[in-house]
Structure formats: structure tokens, C-alpha cells
Amino acid sequence: MQENRTKVLFSDRILKNILPYILIAPVVIYIVCVMVFPFCWALYISFTDKVIGVEGKFAGLKNYIELLMDPIFQKSILHTFVFTGGSVIAKLILGIAMAVVLNEKIKCRNVFRSILLLPWTIPTVVVVLVWQWMFSDVGGVLNALLQMAGVSKPVLWLSKPGTAMFSVILVNVWKGAPFIAISVLAGLQNISPEYYEAASIDGANICQRFIRITLPLLRDVIFLAALMTTIWTLNNFEVIWLLTKGGPSNATNVVAVYSYIMAFRNNNLSKAIATSVLFLPFMMLLINKVTKKSLEE
Numbered sequence: 030m031q032e033n034r035t036k037v038l039f040s041d042r043i044l045k046n047i048l049p050y051i052l053i054a055p056v057v058i059y060i061v062c063v064m065v066f067p068f069c070w071a072l073y074i075s076f077t078d079k080v081i082g083v084e085g086k087f088a089g090l091k092n093y094i095e096l097l098m099d100p101i102f103q104k105s106i107l108h109t110f111v112f113t114g115g116s117v118i119a120k121l122i123l124g125i126a127m128a129v130v131l132n133e134k135i136k137c138r139n140v141f142r143s144i145l146l147l148p149w150t151i152p153t154v155v156v157v158l159v160w161q162w163m164f165s166d167v168g169g170v171l172n173a174l175l176q177m178a179g180v181s182k183p184v185l186w187l188s189k190p191g192t193a194m195f196s197v198i199l200v201n202v203w204k205g206a207p208f209i210a211i212s213v214l215a216g217l218q219n220i221s222p223e224y225y226e227a228a229s230i231d232g233a234n235i236c237q238r239f240i241r242i243t244l245p246l247l248r249d250v251i252f253l254a255a256l257m258t259t260i261w262t263l264n265n266f267e268v269i270w271l272l273t274k275g276g277p278s279n280a281t282n283v284v285a286v287y288s289y290i291m292a293f294r295n296n297n298l299s300k301a302i303a304t305s306v307l308f309l310p311f312m313m314l315l316i317n318k319v320t321k322k323s324l325e326e
Contacts, residue, residue: 071302079299081292092303101279102304105287112198112269112283113262119202120258121251124209129239131210132217142214149207157271160200161187164272187273190280197269197281201262209254216250217243260315263308284308 075092079085096102131142148156163170164186172183186196220243228238244251266285269275275282275290282290284304292301 072306074299075303075306077299081296081298085299088299092300093307096300096303096307101282102287104279105282105284108194108279108281109263109283109285111194112201112265112281113259115194115198116201116205116262117255117259119198120206120209121255123202123206124254125213125251127206127210128213128217129243131214145207145210147207148204149211151204153204153267154271156204157200157268160196160203161272164196188277190278193273193277193280197272200272201265201268204268205258205262208258209251212250212254213247216247220246256315260312263312263315 074085076087076089077085078088078091127145131138131145135141162168166172166183166185166188169183169186171186175184184192186192224242224246225238228242233241264285265283266289269281269283269286270289273281275286288301288304291297291304
């Protein structure tokens with residue numbers, strides 16, 4: 030009897046020790062199959078001369094050296110940071126402004142808050158098609174408004190390097206600013222009105238209350254939202270590809286578009302993957318920042 034009891038206790042102890050590994054095994058298997066293995070395979074391919082339809086051979090650092098020496102790739106990095114920086118700054122300014130306005134007690138506030146989310150929820154393809162029509166030099170809304178204002182010649186929004194980058198940033202800001210606005214608005218709801226009442230008694234005006242109270246209390250929310258939208262903007266492909274395909278004259282050719290063209294137009298899969306690998310450390314740094322900030326919250 031004592032021997033059977035010992036066996037049962039021993040079996041229970043083994044089961045308790047093994048149970049955590051059994052429970053976590055599906056997640057580990059999923060991560061290995063879906064993330065680790067594809068990443069290792071892609072990393073290996075980046076060190077070969079793999080072309081779609083042809084078996085690749087090991088080429089060492091050839092792809093990375095050629096990419097770093099490629100002037101188009103160098104410009105695509107610059108364009109990526111211009112596109113991302115311009116978009117994120119504009120989203121933050123517009124998003125914070127919208128959140129502050131919609132936090133005030135105005136008529137139909139809930140309706141305006143619902144409308145605010147529309148650009149973010151509409152599919153990207155639909156957004157781009159609408160803006161493509163608005164940018165058109167024949168019958169486009171923007172050129173029609175400019176002609177009403179006295180501008181005689183239509184602006185070629187998507188056909189000139191300077192205006193093309195401005196145009197894709199404008200579309201990205203229009204679609205992405207609601208995310209910043211909703212995030213900031215949620216933060217504003219948690220600020221006690223007593224802070225503003227005390228500041229008003231002390232004689233602080235609206236600007237002083239915003240700078241001294243609102244911004245410091247929203248610092249973490251704004252920082253996290255800015256990091257998230259920066260990651261999304263760096264990876265943005267649809268807006269630029271559907272509007273300009275990286276043109277004109279590579280003026281809007283960002284890293285994501287460059288990688289796509291290299292893979293599916295030039296069939297150079299290894300160099301396309303190497304493009305993404307080169308950009309990976311910067312993305313990992315941003316993701317690490319977001320993860321740390323989320324855990325702190």
C-alpha cells in the first residue's frame with residue numbers, strides 16, 4: 030500500500046513538473062514554425078544569389094555590399110525617413126489637436142468622435158482611389174479648388190518629385206491621424222478636471238494649461254502612440270505603391286517599395302530579403318521601445 034502511494038506521489042510530482050512544458054508547447058511550436066524558421070530561412074537566402082525560379086548559391090555578403098553601394102537604395106532610405114518623419118510629426122500635431130477639441134463639451138460630440146474614426150477604418154485601397162481622383166489634374170477636387178482660388182495651371186500632384194512626396198505623406202496622415210487622436214483622447218479622459226480648475230484659479234490661460242498640465246500628463250500616451258505609428262509608417266507599402274509605385278523618378282521609392290520591386294519585378298529574391306534584413310535592426314529597436322513602454326504601463 031505504501032509502495033503504491035509512493036508511486037502515485039512520484040507520478041503526480043512528475044506531472045506537475047512536466048505540465049507547464051506541455052501547456053506552453055503549442056505556443057513554442059507555433060513561434061518556431063511561423064516565425065523562427067521563416068526568419069532563419071530568409072536570413073540564409075539573403076546570403077545567396079537566389080533568383081525566383083532558379084536555385085541559389087551561397088554568395089556571402091555580396092547582396093549587402095551591392096545594396097549599400099546602390100544609389101537608388103541609398104535614396105530609398107532617405108525617402109523612408111522623410112516619409113516617416115513628415116507623416117508622424119503631422120499625425121501627432123493633427124491628432125492631438127483633434128483630441129483636445131473633441132474632449133471639450135460641444136454639441137454632437139459623440140457623432141464627431143465616430144466620424145473621426147472613419148479614415149482609419151476605411152480600407153487603404155478605397156482611400157487611395159479616392160485621393161487619386163482628388164489629385165487628378167483633370168477633374169480633380171484639389172485642382173478645381175486651386176483654380177477657384179486663381180491658380181491657372183493644374184498642379185501635377187503625383188507626377189513631380191516634390192509634390193509626389195507631399196501627396197503620399199498627406200494621404201498617410203489623413204488615414205493615420207485618427208489613431209493618434211483616439212489614443213490621446215483616451216488619455217485626456219483620465220486627467221482630473223481639478224488640475225485645470227486649480228490652474229485657472231492661479232491665472233493660467235489655455236495655452237499654459239495645455240503646456241503645463243495636458244502635455245506632461247499625456248507624455249507616455251503620446252510617446253507610445255508615436256512609436257506605434259512610426260513602426261506602421263516605416264512598413265507602409267500600400268499607399269505609396271498604389272499612388273505612385275515609387276515614382277516619379279524614384280522620388281517616393283521607400284525601402285518597402287524598393288524591396289517589392291527587387292523581388293517581384295526584378296525577380297531577385299535574395300537581394301529583396303537582404304533589403305529587409307538591413308532595415309531590421311532599426312525596426313527591432315523601435316519594437317523593443319514599444320514593448321518596454323507597454324510593460325511599464
